[in-house]
Amino acid sequence: MLVKEMMDKDFIVVTPDEDLVEVSLLMEKKRKFTTPVVDDQKRLIGWITSLDVTRGLRENLKEVKDVMHVKDDVIHVKDNDPARLAVLEASQHRVVSIPVVDEEDVVVGVVRTFDIVKTLSSLYEIKVYKIFEAMNNELKGVTWDELMEASAIVTRRRTGKRVTAQDYEKRIRDSTFGEAIWATGGLEKFFVGLIAIGELVIARKVAQARK
Amino acid sequence: MLVKEMMDKDFIVVTPDEDLVEVSLLMEKKRKFTTPVVDDQKRLIGWITSLDVTRGLRENLKEVKDVMHVKDDVIHVKDNDPARLAVLEASQHRVVSIPVVDEEDVVVGVVRTFDIVKTLSSLYEIKVYKIFEAMNNELKGVTWDELMEASAIVTRRRTGKRVTAQDYEKRIRDSTFGEAIWATGGLEKFFVGLIAIGELVIARKVAQARK
Numbered sequence: 001m002l003v004k005e006m007m008d009k010d011f012i013v014v015t016p017d018e019d020l021v022e023v024s025l026l027m028e029k030k031r032k033f034t035t036p037v038v039d040d041q042k043r044l045i046g047w048i049t050s051l052d053v054t055r056g057l058r059e060n061l062k063e064v065k066d067v068m069h070v071k072d073d074v075i076h077v078k079d080n081d082p083a084r085l086a087v088l089e090a091s092q093h094r095v096v097s098i099p100v101v102d103e104e105d106v107v108v109g110v111v112r113t114f115d116i117v118k119t120l121s122s123l124y125e126i127k128v129y130k131i132f133e134a135m136n137n138e139l140k141g142v143t144w145d146e147l148m149e150a151s152a153i154v155t156r157r158r159t160g161k162r163v164t165a166q167d168y169e170k171r172i173r174d175s176t177f178g179e180a181i182w183a184t185g186g187l188e189k190f191f192v193g194l195i196a197i198g199e200l201v202i203a204r205k206v207a208q209a210r211k
Numbered sequence: 212m213l214v215k216e217m218m219d220k221d222f223i224v225v226t227p228d229e230d231l232v233e234v235s236l237l238m239e240k241k242r243k244f245t246t247p248v249v250d251d252q253k254r255l256i257g258w259i260t261s262l263d264v265t266r267g268l269r270e271n272l273k274e275v276k277d278v279m280h281v282k283d284d285v286i287h288v289k290d291n292d293p294a295r296l297a298v299l300e301a302s303q304h305r306v307v308s309i310p311v312v313d314e315e316d317v318v319v320g321v322v323r324t325f326d327i328v329k330t331l332s333s334l335y336e337i338k339v340y341k342i343f344e345a346m347n348n349e350l351k352g353v354t355w356d357e358l359m360e361a362s363a364i365v366t367r368r369r370t371g372k373r374v375t376a377q378d379y380e381k382r383i384r385d386s387t388f389g390e391a392i393w394a395t396g397g398l399e400k401f402f403v404g405l406i407a408i409g410e411l412v413i414a415r416k417v418a419q420a421r422k
Contacts, residue, residue: 050261091329113324118302120331134399188345
């Protein structure tokens with residue numbers, strides 16, 4: 001996934017000569033806490049935040065250039081960078097949005113942290129039974145019922161709780177990957193549970209074949 | 212994981228009677244775009260953003276209460292809510308931070324989207340070989356070398372590329388879960404690959420035992 005697939009194309013830009021009062025109206029109307037500053041070719045040259053604007057209004061400064069941060073200070077990414085890079089930059093620098101530029105330094109989008117949250121959490125929100133379906137398709141010759149039975153056995157062994165295959169199936173239909181990770185205590189533990197199920201179901205298949 | 216484990220305890224609050232100019236100075240100094248408004252018991256009663264402050268300064272309004280949003284409008288979560296809830300709220304309502312209250316409605320923290328990004332991306336940033344180590348520990352009687360050999364075979368079958376066990380080991384030491392998911396085309400596909408490896412390594416173990 002690339003930055004350009006995650007960025008928001010609905011953004012505002014301002015120029016250094018713009019009047020700060022006009023800019024404050026624009027940012028309020030569009031509900032943006034931050035905006036890139038561009039030159040007349042739309043190339044990124046700086047950045048202002050609504051906190052720069054409050055200072056400007058309070059100190060009676062007149063134009064964007066009186067409060068802007070120049071480009072060297074501004075975290076930014078390229079549209080063809082991996083989306084991961086924007087995620088790492090946002091988390092490391094604790095910014096709420098990152099301007100995106102193309103090869104010519106022209107601003108083409110903005111990556112906002114809540115869009116990153118949406119992208120990352122969509123992974124979390126996948127239903128666990130989708131993973132079991134994929135597992136079932138992969139394990140040729142194993143039926144869905146055999147897979148649920150093995151899952152219930154592994155769960156009983158690990159938790160000591162009486163869980164039937166039907167209970168297990170209901171649980172994975174209702175729960176998401178994110179819930180499962182939090183419930184099992186982490187990604188590795190979640191995978192280890194799945195591997196244990198896979199191992200048991202294969203062992204049972206081998207045992208049946210020998211009968 | 213609960214909201215209280217993810218929230219930032221370093222936050223500011225303001226009261227309705229505070230002077231807007233003072234509040235703008237505080238928000239700039241602390242670099243906060245948003246702040247909860249509390250009563251004299253520190254209970255949440257509203258919310259202001261730096262964009263409310265720019266409007267207040269421009270329109271010569273005097274106090275927080277002249278620009279604040281009242282509590283019914285304000286997205287908030289409880290400290291004992293699941294962290295997932297804050298993640299869903301942030302992504303759904305596109306807010307940059309969410310106040311956290313305790314049972315008495317007292318503000319005890321703020322969840323910021325870049326902290327959510329950090330939490331979610333730490334899942335992504337786990338090294339793939341950690342998952343293989345967990346898998347190796349789970350599959351009793353299978354050595355690490357056998358696991359790498361099986362992984363290389365599965366990769367050759369699926370991609371047609373000549374990959375040795377050594378290549379494979381190097382790859383999983385360098386790459387993260389996030390990269391692996393993006394590279395394989397999704398969580399299910401990544402997991403199906405792991406199952407295929409587990410199945411092969413078990414099949415080889417069974418075959419050896421029969422010899």
